[in-house]
Amino acid sequence: MKTTAPTPTPLCYSIEATEPRLTGYGGAGLLARFFQQLHPPQSLAALPGLPQTRKAPPAQVLVAMLYGLVLDRSRQAHLADLGADPVFLQLAGMEGILSQSALSRFLSRLRMPTAHAVLELNRTLVAGAR
Numbered sequence: 001m002k003t004t005a006p007t008p009t010p011l012c013y014s015i016e017a018t019e020p021r022l023t024g025y026g027g028a029g030l031l032a033r034f035f036q037q038l039h040p041p042q043s044l045a046a047l048p049g050l051p052q053t054r055k056a057p058p059a060q061v062l063v064a065m066l067y068g069l070v071l072d073r074s075r076q077a078h079l080a081d082l083g084a085d086p087v088f089l090q091l092a093g094m095e096g097i098l099s100q101s102a103l104s105r106f107l108s109r110l111r112m113p114t115a116h117a118v119l120e121l122n123r124t125l126v127a128g129a130r
Helices: 028-038 040-045 058-070 076-083 086-092 100-108 112-129
Strands: none
Touching (some): 028 040, 058 076, 076 086
């Protein structure tokens, strides 16, 4: 008597994301909470000589760049990816992120004394975080 093994049924997995605060950028929620504790937008807004933009406050532009650096979106063109994620924008408390050309214009108008002030503020924030 010859027996045949049953044909294995293929395994199917379903993965769902039901958390309303879930974003495709791992750690964005934790980073947003960390930023809420450090208050970088308020600290950055106090810097002298920040270039103005029509679409966003200068401090928000700098905070978006900080998010980009931490979330591995350091190129200006890649920041648009963050701006296209509505959950990220909500977590970060932003309405949007400037386009690549607007970011380039912003950075081209950023003067050296302001850049040095940003570096000094960064040192202060990092020392406070420790």
